Structures are given as C-alpha cells and as structure tokens.
Amino acid sequence: MPDRVYNFNPGPSTLPYPVLQEAAKDIVNFHDRGMGIIEMSHRSKEFMAVAAEAEALVRELMGIPDNYKVLFLQGGASTQFFMIPMNLLGGNKRATYLNTGAWSGKAIKEARLFGEIDVAYSSQEAKFNRVPKDDEYTVHPDSEYLYFVSNNTIYGTQFPEFPDTPTTLIADMSSDIMSRPVDVNRFGLIFAGAQKNMGPAGVTVVIIRDDLLERTPEAAVPTMLRYKTHADKGSMFNTPPCFAIYCLGLVMKWLKDRGGVEAIGKINAAKAAILYDAIDGIDFYRGHAEKDSRSNMNISFNLPTPELETQFVAEATAAGLVGLKGHRSIGGCRASIYNAFPREGVEKLVAFMDNFARSNG
Numbered sequence: 001m002p003d004r005v006y007n008f009n010p011g012p013s014t015l016p017y018p019v020l021q022e023a024a025k026d027i028v029n030f031h032d033r034g035m036g037i038i039e040m041s042h043r044s045k046e047f048m049a050v051a052a053e054a055e056a057l058v059r060e061l062m063g064i065p066d067n068y069k070v071l072f073l074q075g076g077a078s079t080q081f082f083m084i085p086m087n088l089l090g091g092n093k094r095a096t097y098l099n100t101g102a103w104s105g106k107a108i109k110e111a112r113l114f115g116e117i118d119v120a121y122s123s124q125e126a127k128f129n130r131v132p133k134d135d136e137y138t139v140h141p142d143s144e145y146l147y148f149v150s151n152n153t154i155y156g157t158q159f160p161e162f163p164d165t166p167t168t169l170i171a172d173m174s175s176d177i178m179s180r181p182v183d184v185n186r187f188g189l190i191f192a193g194a195q196k197n198m199g200p201a202g203v204t205v206v207i208i209r210d211d212l213l214e215r216t217p218e219a220a221v222p223t224m225l226r227y228k229t230h231a232d233k234g235s236m237f238n239t240p241p242c243f244a245i246y247c248l249g250l251v252m253k254w255l256k257d258r259g260g261v262e263a264i265g266k267i268n269a270a271k272a273a274i275l276y277d278a279i280d281g282i283d284f285y286r287g288h289a290e291k292d293s294r295s296n297m298n299i300s301f302n303l304p305t306p307e308l309e310t311q312f313v314a315e316a317t318a319a320g321l322v323g324l325k326g327h328r329s330i331g332g333c334r335a336s337i338y339n340a341f342p343r344e345g346v347e348k349l350v351a352f353m354d355n356f357a358r359s360n361g
Ligand SMILES: Cc1ncc(COP(=O)(O)O)c(C=O)c1O
Pocket: 011, 075, 076, 077, 078, 079, 103, 149, 151, 152, 153, 154, 172, 173, 174, 175, 193
C-alpha cells in the first residue's frame, strides 16, 4: 500500500483501499473485455450484471424486504429534499419534519413548496447539539409522513433510536446508512447520497416501499422526478451513474467480507468511543453534541479558542491527519469516521490530540 493519509473528510470520504485498487484496474480494462467499466453501455450484459449485483448486495446487507424497491438515482441527496414532497404531498397535503440541523432545514424549505409542513421539533437554538426523544414532539394526525435526518453530518448528532410513529417514516440516512443495523420495515422511504458509507459521489440510493410509488399526483410531476419511473425500469430509465454504481457494488462486497452491517456497527461504536473518551478525558477539548445524541460517524468538537483550532488543523494535516476542519457553519473541528475509516487512524488522532493539549494547554 502506498503512503496514504488518514482522511477524515465528511464526504466524499475515504474508501476501502482494495476497492480503489480494483476500480483503478477496471477503469482501464474491465474483466479482460478490452474496455474499461466507464466506457461500457449501461445496457450491456456486463454492466447490467454489475448493477444487479450491487442492488442484491444492498438488499442482502440491509435485509430489505421484497415489498421495497432499491433505486439508484442522480441529483444527490439534495434532490430527494424536493422529490419526496413532490411525489408524496400532491394536493397540498401535510407532513411533519424534525429540524435537527442544516440538512433537515434545507429539506423543510423544499417541502414547503409542495404542502403544509409542521416543524414539530427544532434544536436550532441550542446550535443543533441534540436530537429529540419521542415525547418531545407530536406528529400531526393528518401527516402523510414524518421526516428526519438520522445522522447530522455537520453537528455530529445521531438518533440513537428511530422515531416510533404510526405515520410513514422517512429518513435521510446519507451519513450513517449501513453503519448500524436498521429495521427497514419501519420505514416508508430511506435515502442516502453514496459518498460517505457506500461509494463515490454520483449515485443516491433510495429505498422505497411499493405502496408509496402509487401516491404521486398524475399531473405536474415530470417523468424523471417520479419514483415510479425509475422503479418500473430498474433504475435504467435513462443512463444511470454507471461508475458510481459499480464502485458501490465493490464497497458492498468489502462490507460483506467484513461481516456486514451488524459487525461494522460494533466496530464503528468502538472507534467512536476511543475518540469520545479522549474528548471527555482531556480538559482542553469540548464535544459539540450532548452525550445521548452523539454520532458514531461525525465527531464535532472544539478547542479553547478558534486560533488553537486553526493551529490544531494545520499541525494535524502536517502529521498526515487530514480533513479535520469543522463545517464552515459551526467552525471548530470534526472527525468523520465512516465505515471505511480505519481504527488505527482514530488511535493516531487521539495520540495527536493528547500531545497537542500538553503542548498548548
Ligand atoms: C445528512 C445529509 N443529507 C444530505 C446531504 C446532501 O447531499 P448531496 O450533496 O449528495 O446533495 C448531505 C451532504 O453532506 C448530508 O450529510
């Protein structure tokens, strides 16, 4: 393996090294076909098999029941912010949203274009440092769905339990999909941009229960923006993001080899615990999230001053620990430690944090 830095970027983010190696080879010559994977027709036998295998692995790893479709779409997770209400709120219906950070805020703004939106909970005043428990909000009885973001990438919070509601549950799992077991049966729709836990940027995975495909209003929803269009054509209505789907399949194989979602969930919890122990144990660092809302994927923290934070990020980068600058909206530092991020990198960061605090505290 060549010298690689420890890449704490929030997305696109580090990928498993064997995946990069295989992709590098297949870009030039896929399985001795004399052409690379990115040069092939999406309707070729070879690519159709790649896409089918990627979907089968997503289904197997997440235990997705037969009455759900798995779609590989484009437009990023942000396109789902409007596709969901456009397809499910025709005729000015209602939906309930939990506002736990910048990504839910953007989704709420888009949803308001299509229906009546209740924001049943917001942690904005506390700088989004927590997520709610079930008894902290009520879902309007006429709601078509309850929407929440399972992991807040910027603020470093994560729902430890998913909301318990009779309403259709919809989750943006962009930054924690496949990082822990999920009972898909509890959801109407789950979506995720792939660029954190599933592969490179360019493909958005949508897992949608069959009955929701029939809810789209007849008029005023363009063909490309209807879930049913893509469901009916197995995500091949138009040219799909071939390379991203191919890489996603490789990441799924890697995850399966590591024991699947349950096994990686334990590894992720152990990795995050190492970092939180350092933050709690050294009186120099301060975690952003309240303890019972802490994310195992994105760990946002502060140092005593912004100047020290700048110095910390610069010295960490020089030491091969890159991508630790916090999001511009909250500042501070953030370590994103998705599935593919190695435990050794977390241990190196903790040793660095210890030294830095000693020298500057
Ligand atoms: C939780 C969450 N939702 C949505 C998005 C937006 O994703 P995209 O850039 O694919 O539109 C992000 C991006 O980081 C995210 O973290």
